[in-house]
Amino acid sequence: MLSRVADSLFWMSRYLERAEHTARVMNVQLNLMLERGVETDDRHWARVLRSLGVEKPEEEAAFAFAQSLLHSTRAPSSIVSCVNSARENARQVREQITSEMWEQLNRLFLEVKRADDAGDVRDFLQAIKEGAHLFQGITDSTMTHGEGWQFIQAGRGLERAVAVAMLVGVHFTEFHTAHPDSEPIEWIGLLQSCTAFEAYCKAYTADLRPDRVAEFLVLNPVFPHSIRFSVDALAASLKQLGADVSSRRLARVERIAGRMQATLAFGQIDEIMTAGLHAYLDTVRRQCTQLHSALYQTYIAYPVAAALGA
Amino acid sequence: MATIATRETLPAVFGQYVLDAAHDEMFDSSGVVRPHYEQLYAMLLDLPAEELKRRQQLSDKSFLHQGITFTVYGREESTERIFPNDLLPRILTGEEWTRIERGLTQRITAVNLFLKDLYHEGRILNDGVVPRELVYSCKHFRRQMRGLHVRRDAYVTVAGTDLIRMPSGEFVVLEDNLRVPSGVSYMLVSRQVMKRIFPELFRKSCVQPIEHYSQALLATLRSLAPQGCPEPTIALLTPGVYNSAYFEHAFLAREMGIELVEGRDLLAHDNFVYMRTTAGLRRVDVIYRRIDDDFVDPLAFRSDSSLGVAGLFNAYRAGNVSLANALGTGVADDKAVYAYVPKIIRYYLGEDPILSNVETYQMSDPTERRHVLAQIERFVVKAVGESGGYGMLIGPQSTAEERDEFRRRVEADPRNYIAQPTILLSRAPCLAGGSIQPRHVDLRPYILCGEKITVVPGGLTRVALRQGSLVVNSSQGGGSKDTWVLH
Numbered sequence: 102m103l104s105r106v107a108d109s110l111f112w113m114s115r116y117l118e119r120a121e122h123t124a125r126v127m128n129v130q131l132n133l134m135l136e137r138g139v140e141t142d143d144r145h146w147a148r149v150l151r152s153l154g155v156e157k158p159e160e161e162a163a164f165a166f167a168q169s170l171l172h173s174t175r176a177p178s179s180i181v182s183c184v185n186s187a188r189e190n191a192r193q194v195r196e197q198i199t200s201e202m203w204e205q206l207n208r209l210f211l212e213v214k215r216a217d218d219a220g221d222v223r224d225f226l227q228a229i230k231e232g233a234h235l236f237q238g239i240t241d242s243t244m245t246h247g248e249g250w251q252f253i254q255a256g257r258g259l260e261r262a263v264a265v266a267m268l269v270g271v272h273f274t275e276f277h278t279a280h281p282d283s284e285p286i287e288w289i290g291l292l293q294s295c296t297a298f299e300a301y302c303k304a305y306t307a308d309l310r311p312d313r314v315a316e317f318l319v320l321n322p323v324f325p326h327s328i329r330f331s332v333d334a335l336a337a338s339l340k341q342l343g344a345d346v347s348s349r350r351l352a353r354v355e356r357i358a359g360r361m362q363a364t365l366a367f368g369q370i371d372e373i374m375t376a377g378l379h380a381y382l383d384t385v386r387r388q389c390t391q392l393h394s395a396l397y398q399t400y401i402a403y404p405v406a407a408a409l410g411a
Numbered sequence: 412m413a414t415i416a417t418r419e420t421l422p423a424v425f426g427q428y429v430l431d432a433a434h435d436e437m438f439d440s441s442g443v444v445r446p447h448y449e450q451l452y453a454m455l456l457d458l459p460a461e462e463l464k465r466r467q468q469l470s471d472k473s474f475l476h477q478g479i480t481f482t483v484y485g486r487e488e489s490t491e492r493i494f495p496n497d498l499l500p501r502i503l504t505g506e507e508w509t510r511i512e513r514g515l516t517q518r519i520t521a522v523n524l525f526l527k528d529l530y531h532e533g534r535i536l537n538d539g540v541v542p543r544e545l546v547y548s549c550k551h552f553r554r555q556m557r558g559l560h561v562r563r564d565a566y567v568t569v570a571g572t573d574l575i576r577m578p579s580g581e582f583v584v585l586e587d588n589l590r591v592p593s594g595v596s597y598m599l600v601s602r603q604v605m606k607r608i609f610p611e612l613f614r615k616s617c618v619q620p621i622e623h624y625s626q627a628l629l630a631t632l633r634s635l636a637p638q639g640c641p642e643p644t645i646a647l648l649t650p651g652v653y654n655s656a657y658f659e660h661a662f663l664a665r666e667m668g669i670e671l672v673e674g675r676d677l678l679a680h681d682n683f684v685y686m687r688t689t690a691g692l693r694r695v696d697v698i699y700r701r702i703d704d705d706f707v708d709p710l711a712f713r714s715d716s717s718l719g720v721a722g723l724f725n726a727y728r729a730g731n732v733s734l735a736n737a738l739g740t741g742v743a744d745d746k747a748v749y750a751y752v753p754k755i756i757r758y759y760l761g762e763d764p765i766l767s768n769v770e771t772y773q774m775s776d777p778t779e780r781r782h783v784l785a786q787i788e789r790f791v792v793k794a795v796g797e798s799g800g801y802g803m804l805i806g807p808q809s810t811a812e813e814r815d816e817f818r819r820r821v822e823a824d825p826r827n828y829i830a831q832p833t834i835l836l837s838r839a840p841c842l843a844g845g846s847i848q849p850r851h852v853d854l855r856p857y858i859l860c861g862e863k864i865t866v867v868p869g870g871l872t873r874v875a876l877r878q879g880s881l882v883v884n885s886s887q888g889g890g891s892k893d894t895w896v897l898h
Contacts, residue, residue, distance in 0.1 A: 104687040105676050192652055196661040204484065248689060345690045400689040405678060408692045 104401040106194045113190035114256030119235035120183035122264045123153060123170060128226040129293045136286055152271035172217055180186045180229055184213045199243040205236045251338040258335030262328050263389045265295055269318050270382040288314060295326040315378055316370040328385060329365040336362050355396045363387045424455060427846050434580050434837035447504045447897055451487055454612050460845055466608050467842055468496045473604045479658055495890035496601050497822040497841045501852060501872040508896040511582055514766030519570055519858050522743050524759040526566035528557045540758050541751045548826055550796050555711055556884045561737045562635045568735035570858040576837035583767045589744040591701050595857050596659035598871045598892050599624060605893040619868040625666035631861035635733040637694050643696035646670045650718045652700050652823025660701050679722030684728040697733045704738050746795040746829045747773055774821050774828040783830040787814050790830040805881060807833050836881055841874055851875045853883050869895035
């Protein structure tokens, strides 16, 4: 497969995951806003922006800026921009994905483009989430589960691991001292932002405890939005992709992925919390960045000299 | 049995079908249906108008769903358009086709000899058959090609020659497209659609197949592989998704099962060309390039090109990669050089041309220029290096301002223009707003030249969809028709 094609598929997937994640977080936060006093709003929205990894311009009010994350075509991290970028990437490799995938992504794009500030926000966010889920389902059931599909899986896994790590990190910095009983809705909000509330309750009952929430979102092996699950999925795709590549070139990708998997598989939540969850999640994010660049070095933007020597 | 019909007695569906001085593909001058159109004619009489409309919608939908679009330059919004396809096939007899095929084979053979000669000894220039200054002043002449050996001497690998039919019924060559001719995907897709829409008629008519075009193209490209390369890697080089013919590039790459690459996917190293794949660099042996000469290699040609591959030309010169078409073929389809093709055929082959040219006036010749400018409204004036219907004046349909503008342009740069008498293209029946009406058409067959020469029977019939219009280019409101060559 051409490196350019792999690149486009990978980013198509990352952008769409980002759009879905942003939509979910925004939806949860808009709900929480109804329950909260107005005076905390600006501090609160500044935190939401941090948890999405978005830099807010100094002069802008946090809430106004957060709203631009919905429809603004000028904000590069807005939902509209993400869907647009996903589609642009898909368009570049139109003949490499199935017609069903293209049509669904195109439909989502048109829907998002039509929506504006006047429309119902909840409907808009719901449409994004559903559209992204539908795209995933269509991808899994119409596309050959070959190299291209693996790049799509890898992109989603990586994006999700980074996004959840960021979200959880920011949340715990803010609330780790307080007992969950004092701010229950914030903890429910965190879980809902990862579609994890129902799943958490099944695992631990509705008794919300910070260490359990952290354990669930970071270390759970079978919940699809946990960091461990995402990293495992990513590693599995990388392993499949590695089948065709010489082991020397692959070494770095394998090492980083293996190290991440081991840290998550054998981590103990009490030790992690004692040593500092924030630092732990920082490491996870740093390793994700390293993995991304290793992936690019191996498959996409490899130095020509190295490839010729091989 | 020939159906006798005069204008007065034509059935309702042909009510607006008026014969004029142009050659009509379906009726002879007395209004009698030509024998090879009888099947179609009979079917049209049987089909209710609504049914015809329904089938046209079916056909349109089919094109829409396959995303068969082209891009119109110069507009921001909705630049992707569906290519309009007319439902009624354009039909040629086997004899007509045999003559065309022989003529095209002769022409491409001579043109390839001409190109080889130009870029090597230049005998034809020394003998004064083609003026030296005409060739050297052509902007598509590539001095970098001097002395470079082209595999199998196949300079032009793919040609899409435009033929038109004179009022006398004779086919003549209007233009040779020898650089990167496009449109063949429309020919293939419209055949697929036609077979679904008129299966009965198709079966009864005994139409010669064209479906093997992609195989023939692949075989042609394979035959150009550098020596000692039995299993060549072939790639189609596209400028990218924003190019007007991107659909066709993707279509052909898929049909041939070769990689569709952009310039940034390729790199040249030590005079070899590689593509970047996820499994490492892979050598490329033959490139079917759909990029103009100018953009192929920023080191050899336009340095501001970001579409090409730096170092490609050196690899080409070293014989490690073949390009189809070769670089520098544009000198032979320069519209001023075109006028010399009959002489070129006689010079190299010692034969009379089977297909004639359209009479052409060189604006660089003072006498001919005066003659044309005095009555410019009777002529078609064309820029010599343009294609796609850009840079052209159609005298009889022009405004006074346009004519003045062209007079100025011709005077300013005479070498860049030629003029031809306005020719009434032949007309074929088309479905227009529920009734059948005649529209002007041309014919672009595709010629492949590698180890051997292949011309698939048929081609792209382009239609000027506006009533009375003589311009068939897709960028100027033209459409297409399936072309049937009968056994």
